[in-house]
Amino acid sequence: MSLAPFPETSTDDLVTLNDWLIEADPVEIADELTRLSSAERAVAFRLLAKDRALEVFELLDPVLQQELLEGLRDTSVRQLFEDMDPDDRARLVDEMPAKVAKRLLAGLSPRERALTATLLGYPENSAGRVMSPEVVNLKSSQTAGAALERLRRIGASAETIYALPVTDEARRLVGALGLRDLVLADPSTSIGELMDTEVYSARVDQDQEEVARLIQEADLLALPIVDTENRLVGIVTVDDAMEVLEQEETEDVARISGAEPLGRPYLTTSIPQLAKSRIIWLLVFLAAGAVTVNVLAIFEATLATAVTLAFFVPLVIGTAGNTGAQSATTVTRALAVGEVRMADLLPVVGRESSAGLFLGIVLGAVAFVPIMIFTEPGIAAVVSLTLIIACTLASIVGSSLPLAAKRIGVDPAVMSVPLITALIDAAGLIIYFLMAKVVLGI
């Protein structure tokens, strides 16, 4: 399907909109709904045919789902809510005011209510919150033919039947089998013979991101989730894993630039929400930046003697800051994708400080000649020497702080570039003026 984009339309132009909503595919519709104002979104959503409405609804961000529900009639709300997958429903409930959530949960059928309540009982950000409790398990004593027969009967309600966990009589996980192998097998073979006993699984209280990374690394379609006694309690599917990873990455990108994650699609955020996500951190950085004012005030006499020194302040601290930022973002990303662990502190910092020293030497050498020509050799020497020391230091600080954050259980991305830069700025200025005192003798 490749269709024209959402028609440029006022809400008056309902006919065009209606035609488009019939022709476009659900992903396009969800994309365009995300870009509308709340009022327009509510109107467009109500025009959707019933079966498409659920499909589109499931593709929307939970924040927008919640807003849409507020504008719908009670019967439509109840139906949508009842038809959702339990894990999507749990995510939506998280976004709701407790009172609304309670009322909606009360309206569910007993079965769906119980499934959702189970998921909501697991800690936030745990695998339990994103797993589907409706998992079809096979028994190792069954034949392939009998297993397929059973799938035909009960498989329709499960979130996936492509990855099939195999359990023993106490529901303990003993193996797994792909639907593909089941379909391709001789119907008389037993599941015990067919199944793979080397099976990946995760604990229900494990972190969502870890679980999602395992699904990605092992190229799985779904991962069985077990309790502390290795009993099967659910399954996390690859689409949920992709969503978890996208969200984690969006959060990391926001944090590393020194902002709180928005938690909702960009075009649906208001200006106060945008400002709010940034102001606290900007105030922290402003406070950290106040240190540079004090450093400069301490060296006032030096500065007054050689005002030329001031010319290079932004260049020197900016360059050191950039070097530190490169180290910090590289290490933060390597930690996020699991390429680096806390235990790698020494090799990482060793590598980064060597790279920083090398970069400082190159940058110092390049800067030396033009500065010497336009000012004097003494100033050029001060700038170049400072670049060498400050770039090395910046790489050490930039690489070790994310690892240190991880060690104390804080998101490494919180050691954001602006925070690291602020630290490097102050240190860089001290180095710069001490160099000036030594080299220029002032």
Add this chain to the structure above:
Amino acid sequence: MSLAPFPETSTDDLVTLNDWLIEADPVEIADELTRLSSAERAVAFRLLAKDRALEVFELLDPVLQQELLEGLRDTSVRQLFEDMDPDDRARLVDEMPAKVAKRLLAGLSPRERALTATLLGYPENSAGRVMSPEVVNLKSSQTAGAALERLRRIGASAETIYALPVTDEARRLVGALGLRDLVLADPSTSIGELMDTEVYSARVDQDQEEVARLIQEADLLALPIVDTENRLVGIVTVDDAMEVLEQEETEDVARISGAEPLGRPYLTTSIPQLAKSRIIWLLVFLAAGAVTVNVLAIFEATLATAVTLAFFVPLVIGTAGNTGAQSATTVTRALAVGEVRMADLLPVVGRESSAGLFLGIVLGAVAFVPIMIFTEPGIAAVVSLTLIIACTLASIVGSSLPLAAKRIGVDPAVMSVPLITALIDAAGLIIYFLMAKVVLGI
């Protein structure tokens, strides 16, 4: 499987290593191999049992695959290469010197060679490079029972049979069916009745990242790939989509901090490789930073009259830079995940400039009192007014440059934070000193 991590071992300690290689799961082994030196990796890999070796090999980064092949005997190399999926093989060939690639391709069976050659014929970064050409298609006239029978015969070699494209007699895509629906259906129903005719697909020359995002947004297990005449040529599976997205995200994170992507796992990069990925951009930023030197030189007289002004230079430009960086990273990420498009320039810049103005006012107000107390009201006014104007400007620059880059077909992440900061630094200094001239009358 939850096992002890890779044993701390020298290559002498081969017995422990061997035991660990038998017990650990392939993902763990691949993870640990990635963290070893080239020599250690080669030793550990050769200890793997033959069937595990292929499994682990497929989980490794193409760069490491290539290095490993160099150290293996010719017969092992040929076997590994023959057993790989065609799309993984195409990715590996991309990493090889042309001569090695040619020799290895020549050693393949005619069938595998033809499949790989087809993929390598598509442009780099296109869907054609990551798709599997071994796709099983159904005919709409078949019954479900006949289709299942056919799958049992030919399904084993396909990369996936979970998403089954349906084609007409000219191999044009007319629908799709999940294996689940096929298995759950009455065997006598025709595929034409069962299939979904609203089917997502992508063109073989489309960008990989676009294709991967569609798979993610639509929660697909696989996406049929067609040529210009809508004929089925292959299928992209969700695990390849996840890999594409992870790689694109790692590249974006590197670019936005002003470094070239490493293109290989962090712990396997050498210090010269690390430095090389950063030095070019640092030199660009150094050149851009030279503008600040000139701006300060122009205002030398002002600076000499009121040396106190110099104290606030890092604070003012740092704060404006941070505000601009927040805008730039937010917009770059929103572009990457498809929440914002080029056409959204006006709403995005409008939103960001309003947020920037608000942030500037708050930061300016907070900074005013302490600066007034420790210096004088005039300086405090200069700093506060500069913060208001510079933060607004920074948000405009930070949000519009990524969109402008995208419009001219450049990766928005190339408008990196350091580049935007360098521009803002120069502009911020000009605003600062003009303010000083006006307010302080110097």
